[in-house]
Amino acid sequence: MAMPKYVCPACALTGNAIVIQKGSRKVEILLWCCLIVPGLIYTLWRQGTTKHYCRTCEVEMISVKGPHGQRLTGA
Ligand SMILES: [Zn+2]
Numbered sequence: 207m208a209m210p211k212y213v214c215p216a217c218a219l220t221g222n223a224i225v226i227q228k229g230s231r232k233v234e235i236l237l238w239c240c241l242i243v244p245g246l247i248y249t250l251w252r253q254g255t256t257k258h259y260c261r262t263c264e265v266e267m268i269s270v271k272g273p274h275g276q277r278l279t280g281a
Pocket residue numbers: 214215216217218219260261262263264
């Protein structure tokens with residue numbers, strides 16, 4: 207099983223994430239079809255805006271690698 211990367215600071219659950227990205231998948235595909243370079247830039251920009259939210263608490267999840275995340279997961 208893969209190690210979870212994010213933990214919810216409110217309920218300490220991992221693997222409960224909703225991934226939210228800015229921009230739209232349709233625009234991304236359109237750009238890739240027409241023009242490769244703006245498509246690549248758009249994809250990289252979207253990856254930079256990726257956030258993980260807890261499905262239950264709707265708060266932003268934090269990295270399990272951070273000091274607070276390690277305390278929550280007991281790692
Ligand atoms: Zn939660």
